[in-house]
Amino acid sequence: MKxxxxxxxxxxLGKGTDHQGRFISEIWDFNSFWLEHDHKYIQWLFPIDAQTKFNRHAPVLTTDDRAAFFESEVLQQAQRKSLDLLLHFFGLQWQEGEIFPSAQLNIREHIWLKRGGHNHLRISRIIRSLALCGQHKLSYQFQQAVIKVAKEYGEVSEESMGYWFKAATDLDSNTE
Structure with missing residues:
Protein backbone atom coordinates (compact mmCIF):
# COMPACT_ATOMS: atom_id res chain seq x y z
CA MET A 1 0.00 0.00 0.00
CA LYS A 2 1.42 3.37 -1.03
CA LEU A 13 9.39 18.00 -5.87
CA GLY A 14 7.85 21.30 -7.04
CA LYS A 15 4.32 19.88 -6.83
CA GLY A 16 3.22 21.69 -3.69
CA THR A 17 3.76 24.93 -1.84
CA ASP A 18 5.09 26.01 1.52
CA HIS A 19 2.73 27.43 4.14
CA GLN A 20 2.87 30.82 2.39
CA GLY A 21 1.79 29.41 -0.98
CA ARG A 22 5.24 29.53 -2.60
CA PHE A 23 6.69 26.83 -4.82
CA ILE A 24 10.30 25.81 -4.36
CA SER A 25 11.14 27.35 -7.73
CA GLU A 26 9.98 30.74 -6.43
CA ILE A 27 12.32 30.48 -3.46
CA TRP A 28 15.17 29.43 -5.75
CA ASP A 29 14.62 32.79 -7.49
CA PHE A 30 15.08 34.80 -4.27
CA ASN A 31 17.81 37.42 -4.40
CA SER A 32 20.25 38.05 -1.55
CA PHE A 33 17.94 40.61 0.07
CA TRP A 34 15.11 38.11 0.41
CA LEU A 35 17.41 35.28 1.44
CA GLU A 36 18.63 37.45 4.31
CA HIS A 37 15.33 38.95 5.40
CA ASP A 38 12.80 36.16 4.87
CA HIS A 39 13.01 33.78 7.82
CA LYS A 40 10.40 31.22 6.75
CA TYR A 41 11.96 29.47 3.74
CA ILE A 42 15.01 27.79 5.25
CA GLN A 43 12.98 25.15 7.12
CA TRP A 44 11.32 24.13 3.86
CA LEU A 45 14.55 23.92 1.85
CA PHE A 46 16.47 22.16 4.63
CA PRO A 47 14.09 20.26 6.89
CA ILE A 48 15.31 18.63 10.10
CA ASP A 49 13.86 16.20 12.61
CA ALA A 50 12.89 18.82 15.21
CA GLN A 51 10.29 21.57 15.34
CA THR A 52 11.69 25.08 15.17
CA LYS A 53 10.56 27.79 17.56
CA PHE A 54 11.00 30.36 14.78
CA ASN A 55 8.36 29.03 12.36
CA ARG A 56 5.46 27.05 13.74
CA HIS A 57 4.35 26.23 10.18
CA ALA A 58 7.65 24.60 9.26
CA PRO A 59 7.56 20.91 8.40
CA VAL A 60 9.37 18.40 10.58
CA LEU A 61 11.36 15.77 8.68
CA THR A 62 9.71 12.41 9.35
CA THR A 63 11.12 8.92 8.98
CA ASP A 64 9.08 8.52 5.79
CA ASP A 65 10.41 11.83 4.43
CA ARG A 66 13.97 10.74 5.16
CA ALA A 67 13.39 7.45 3.37
CA ALA A 68 12.05 9.36 0.36
CA PHE A 69 15.21 11.51 0.24
CA PHE A 70 17.43 8.44 0.54
CA GLU A 71 15.61 6.76 -2.35
CA SER A 72 15.09 9.69 -4.72
CA GLU A 73 17.78 11.24 -6.87
CA VAL A 74 15.26 13.98 -7.77
CA LEU A 75 14.85 14.97 -4.10
CA GLN A 76 18.61 14.91 -3.58
CA GLN A 77 19.09 17.13 -6.65
CA ALA A 78 16.49 19.59 -5.34
CA GLN A 79 18.37 19.83 -2.07
CA ARG A 80 21.64 20.30 -3.95
CA LYS A 81 20.04 23.16 -5.92
CA SER A 82 18.93 24.72 -2.64
CA LEU A 83 22.47 24.37 -1.32
CA ASP A 84 23.84 26.04 -4.46
CA LEU A 85 21.52 29.00 -3.81
CA LEU A 86 22.74 29.35 -0.23
CA LEU A 87 26.39 28.88 -1.19
CA HIS A 88 26.10 31.89 -3.46
CA PHE A 89 24.35 33.82 -0.68
CA PHE A 90 27.17 32.95 1.74
CA GLY A 91 29.86 34.02 -0.77
CA LEU A 92 30.95 30.46 -1.51
CA GLN A 93 31.19 28.46 -4.72
CA TRP A 94 31.94 25.04 -6.14
CA GLN A 95 35.35 24.51 -7.75
CA GLU A 96 36.29 21.05 -8.99
CA GLY A 97 33.90 19.34 -6.60
CA GLU A 98 34.93 21.33 -3.52
CA ILE A 99 33.49 24.41 -1.81
CA PHE A 100 35.68 27.52 -1.73
CA PRO A 101 35.25 31.24 -1.04
CA SER A 102 34.19 33.24 -4.07
CA ALA A 103 36.12 36.34 -5.14
CA GLN A 104 33.22 38.42 -3.78
CA LEU A 105 33.42 37.02 -0.22
CA ASN A 106 33.74 39.79 2.35
CA ILE A 107 32.64 40.29 5.93
CA ARG A 108 30.61 43.42 5.15
CA GLU A 109 28.25 41.74 2.67
CA HIS A 110 28.40 38.20 4.01
CA ILE A 111 27.33 38.82 7.57
CA TRP A 112 27.50 35.15 8.51
CA LEU A 113 31.23 35.82 8.92
CA LYS A 114 30.46 38.07 11.90
CA ARG A 115 29.86 36.93 15.46
CA GLY A 116 26.36 35.62 16.11
CA GLY A 117 23.28 36.05 13.99
CA HIS A 118 20.55 33.91 12.50
CA ASN A 119 22.74 32.75 9.62
CA HIS A 120 24.75 30.64 12.05
CA LEU A 121 21.53 28.79 12.88
CA ARG A 122 20.82 28.41 9.16
CA ILE A 123 24.25 26.88 8.62
CA SER A 124 23.68 24.36 11.43
CA ARG A 125 20.31 23.47 9.89
CA ILE A 126 21.77 22.97 6.42
CA ILE A 127 24.51 20.67 7.72
CA ARG A 128 22.04 18.60 9.73
CA SER A 129 19.41 18.46 7.00
CA LEU A 130 21.83 17.25 4.35
CA ALA A 131 23.05 14.50 6.68
CA LEU A 132 19.54 13.46 7.75
CA CYS A 133 18.50 13.28 4.09
CA GLY A 134 21.31 10.88 3.22
CA GLN A 135 23.70 13.39 1.69
CA HIS A 136 26.52 12.77 4.16
CA LYS A 137 29.36 13.71 1.83
CA LEU A 138 27.66 16.97 0.87
CA SER A 139 26.93 17.72 4.52
CA TYR A 140 30.56 17.12 5.43
CA GLN A 141 31.86 19.23 2.53
CA PHE A 142 29.65 22.15 3.49
CA GLN A 143 30.49 21.79 7.18
CA GLN A 144 34.22 21.75 6.59
CA ALA A 145 34.06 24.65 4.13
CA VAL A 146 32.13 26.98 6.44
CA ILE A 147 34.39 26.19 9.38
CA LYS A 148 37.53 26.79 7.32
CA VAL A 149 36.20 30.00 5.74
CA ALA A 150 34.94 31.28 9.10
CA LYS A 151 38.39 30.79 10.64
CA GLU A 152 40.24 32.38 7.72
CA TYR A 153 37.92 35.26 6.80
CA GLY A 154 35.58 35.85 9.70
CA GLU A 155 34.99 36.62 13.33
CA VAL A 156 32.78 33.60 14.01
CA SER A 157 32.82 32.34 17.59
CA GLU A 158 34.19 28.95 18.53
CA GLU A 159 30.74 28.25 19.98
CA SER A 160 29.05 28.67 16.59
CA MET A 161 31.67 26.54 14.86
CA GLY A 162 31.16 23.94 17.58
CA TYR A 163 27.46 23.78 16.71
CA TRP A 164 28.36 23.37 13.04
CA PHE A 165 30.74 20.57 13.92
CA LYS A 166 28.09 18.77 16.02
CA ALA A 167 25.18 19.35 13.62
CA ALA A 168 25.64 16.05 11.81
CA THR A 169 27.24 13.95 14.55
CA ASP A 170 24.25 13.12 16.75
CA LEU A 171 22.01 11.56 14.12
CA ASP A 172 20.07 8.48 15.09
CA SER A 173 21.02 5.03 13.80
CA ASN A 174 18.53 5.24 10.90
CA THR A 175 20.88 7.52 8.97
CA GLU A 176 23.57 4.97 8.22
Whole structure:
Protein backbone atom coordinates (compact mmCIF):
# COMPACT_ATOMS: atom_id res chain seq x y z
CA MET A 1 0.00 0.00 0.00
CA LYS A 2 1.42 3.37 -1.03
CA UNK A 3 1.53 6.06 1.61
CA UNK A 4 0.37 9.59 0.88
CA UNK A 5 3.12 12.05 -0.07
CA UNK A 6 3.88 14.59 2.64
CA UNK A 7 3.53 18.32 2.05
CA UNK A 8 7.30 18.60 2.49
CA UNK A 9 8.06 16.05 -0.24
CA UNK A 10 5.47 17.62 -2.56
CA UNK A 11 7.15 21.00 -1.98
CA UNK A 12 10.63 19.60 -2.64
CA LEU A 13 9.39 18.00 -5.87
CA GLY A 14 7.85 21.30 -7.04
CA LYS A 15 4.32 19.88 -6.83
CA GLY A 16 3.22 21.69 -3.69
CA THR A 17 3.76 24.93 -1.84
CA ASP A 18 5.09 26.01 1.52
CA HIS A 19 2.73 27.43 4.14
CA GLN A 20 2.87 30.82 2.39
CA GLY A 21 1.79 29.41 -0.98
CA ARG A 22 5.24 29.53 -2.60
CA PHE A 23 6.69 26.83 -4.82
CA ILE A 24 10.30 25.81 -4.36
CA SER A 25 11.14 27.35 -7.73
CA GLU A 26 9.98 30.74 -6.43
CA ILE A 27 12.32 30.48 -3.46
CA TRP A 28 15.17 29.43 -5.75
CA ASP A 29 14.62 32.79 -7.49
CA PHE A 30 15.08 34.80 -4.27
CA ASN A 31 17.81 37.42 -4.40
CA SER A 32 20.25 38.05 -1.55
CA PHE A 33 17.94 40.61 0.07
CA TRP A 34 15.11 38.11 0.41
CA LEU A 35 17.41 35.28 1.44
CA GLU A 36 18.63 37.45 4.31
CA HIS A 37 15.33 38.95 5.40
CA ASP A 38 12.80 36.16 4.87
CA HIS A 39 13.01 33.78 7.82
CA LYS A 40 10.40 31.22 6.75
CA TYR A 41 11.96 29.47 3.74
CA ILE A 42 15.01 27.79 5.25
CA GLN A 43 12.98 25.15 7.12
CA TRP A 44 11.32 24.13 3.86
CA LEU A 45 14.55 23.92 1.85
CA PHE A 46 16.47 22.16 4.63
CA PRO A 47 14.09 20.26 6.89
CA ILE A 48 15.31 18.63 10.10
CA ASP A 49 13.86 16.20 12.61
CA ALA A 50 12.89 18.82 15.21
CA GLN A 51 10.29 21.57 15.34
CA THR A 52 11.69 25.08 15.17
CA LYS A 53 10.56 27.79 17.56
CA PHE A 54 11.00 30.36 14.78
CA ASN A 55 8.36 29.03 12.36
CA ARG A 56 5.46 27.05 13.74
CA HIS A 57 4.35 26.23 10.18
CA ALA A 58 7.65 24.60 9.26
CA PRO A 59 7.56 20.91 8.40
CA VAL A 60 9.37 18.40 10.58
CA LEU A 61 11.36 15.77 8.68
CA THR A 62 9.71 12.41 9.35
CA THR A 63 11.12 8.92 8.98
CA ASP A 64 9.08 8.52 5.79
CA ASP A 65 10.41 11.83 4.43
CA ARG A 66 13.97 10.74 5.16
CA ALA A 67 13.39 7.45 3.37
CA ALA A 68 12.05 9.36 0.36
CA PHE A 69 15.21 11.51 0.24
CA PHE A 70 17.43 8.44 0.54
CA GLU A 71 15.61 6.76 -2.35
CA SER A 72 15.09 9.69 -4.72
CA GLU A 73 17.78 11.24 -6.87
CA VAL A 74 15.26 13.98 -7.77
CA LEU A 75 14.85 14.97 -4.10
CA GLN A 76 18.61 14.91 -3.58
CA GLN A 77 19.09 17.13 -6.65
CA ALA A 78 16.49 19.59 -5.34
CA GLN A 79 18.37 19.83 -2.07
CA ARG A 80 21.64 20.30 -3.95
CA LYS A 81 20.04 23.16 -5.92
CA SER A 82 18.93 24.72 -2.64
CA LEU A 83 22.47 24.37 -1.32
CA ASP A 84 23.84 26.04 -4.46
CA LEU A 85 21.52 29.00 -3.81
CA LEU A 86 22.74 29.35 -0.23
CA LEU A 87 26.39 28.88 -1.19
CA HIS A 88 26.10 31.89 -3.46
CA PHE A 89 24.35 33.82 -0.68
CA PHE A 90 27.17 32.95 1.74
CA GLY A 91 29.86 34.02 -0.77
CA LEU A 92 30.95 30.46 -1.51
CA GLN A 93 31.19 28.46 -4.72
CA TRP A 94 31.94 25.04 -6.14
CA GLN A 95 35.35 24.51 -7.75
CA GLU A 96 36.29 21.05 -8.99
CA GLY A 97 33.90 19.34 -6.60
CA GLU A 98 34.93 21.33 -3.52
CA ILE A 99 33.49 24.41 -1.81
CA PHE A 100 35.68 27.52 -1.73
CA PRO A 101 35.25 31.24 -1.04
CA SER A 102 34.19 33.24 -4.07
CA ALA A 103 36.12 36.34 -5.14
CA GLN A 104 33.22 38.42 -3.78
CA LEU A 105 33.42 37.02 -0.22
CA ASN A 106 33.74 39.79 2.35
CA ILE A 107 32.64 40.29 5.93
CA ARG A 108 30.61 43.42 5.15
CA GLU A 109 28.25 41.74 2.67
CA HIS A 110 28.40 38.20 4.01
CA ILE A 111 27.33 38.82 7.57
CA TRP A 112 27.50 35.15 8.51
CA LEU A 113 31.23 35.82 8.92
CA LYS A 114 30.46 38.07 11.90
CA ARG A 115 29.86 36.93 15.46
CA GLY A 116 26.36 35.62 16.11
CA GLY A 117 23.28 36.05 13.99
CA HIS A 118 20.55 33.91 12.50
CA ASN A 119 22.74 32.75 9.62
CA HIS A 120 24.75 30.64 12.05
CA LEU A 121 21.53 28.79 12.88
CA ARG A 122 20.82 28.41 9.16
CA ILE A 123 24.25 26.88 8.62
CA SER A 124 23.68 24.36 11.43
CA ARG A 125 20.31 23.47 9.89
CA ILE A 126 21.77 22.97 6.42
CA ILE A 127 24.51 20.67 7.72
CA ARG A 128 22.04 18.60 9.73
CA SER A 129 19.41 18.46 7.00
CA LEU A 130 21.83 17.25 4.35
CA ALA A 131 23.05 14.50 6.68
CA LEU A 132 19.54 13.46 7.75
CA CYS A 133 18.50 13.28 4.09
CA GLY A 134 21.31 10.88 3.22
CA GLN A 135 23.70 13.39 1.69
CA HIS A 136 26.52 12.77 4.16
CA LYS A 137 29.36 13.71 1.83
CA LEU A 138 27.66 16.97 0.87
CA SER A 139 26.93 17.72 4.52
CA TYR A 140 30.56 17.12 5.43
CA GLN A 141 31.86 19.23 2.53
CA PHE A 142 29.65 22.15 3.49
CA GLN A 143 30.49 21.79 7.18
CA GLN A 144 34.22 21.75 6.59
CA ALA A 145 34.06 24.65 4.13
CA VAL A 146 32.13 26.98 6.44
CA ILE A 147 34.39 26.19 9.38
CA LYS A 148 37.53 26.79 7.32
CA VAL A 149 36.20 30.00 5.74
CA ALA A 150 34.94 31.28 9.10
CA LYS A 151 38.39 30.79 10.64
CA GLU A 152 40.24 32.38 7.72
CA TYR A 153 37.92 35.26 6.80
CA GLY A 154 35.58 35.85 9.70
CA GLU A 155 34.99 36.62 13.33
CA VAL A 156 32.78 33.60 14.01
CA SER A 157 32.82 32.34 17.59
CA GLU A 158 34.19 28.95 18.53
CA GLU A 159 30.74 28.25 19.98
CA SER A 160 29.05 28.67 16.59
CA MET A 161 31.67 26.54 14.86
CA GLY A 162 31.16 23.94 17.58
CA TYR A 163 27.46 23.78 16.71
CA TRP A 164 28.36 23.37 13.04
CA PHE A 165 30.74 20.57 13.92
CA LYS A 166 28.09 18.77 16.02
CA ALA A 167 25.18 19.35 13.62
CA ALA A 168 25.64 16.05 11.81
CA THR A 169 27.24 13.95 14.55
CA ASP A 170 24.25 13.12 16.75
CA LEU A 171 22.01 11.56 14.12
CA ASP A 172 20.07 8.48 15.09
CA SER A 173 21.02 5.03 13.80
CA ASN A 174 18.53 5.24 10.90
CA THR A 175 20.88 7.52 8.97
CA GLU A 176 23.57 4.97 8.22
Missing amino acids: TEQSVLIAFQ
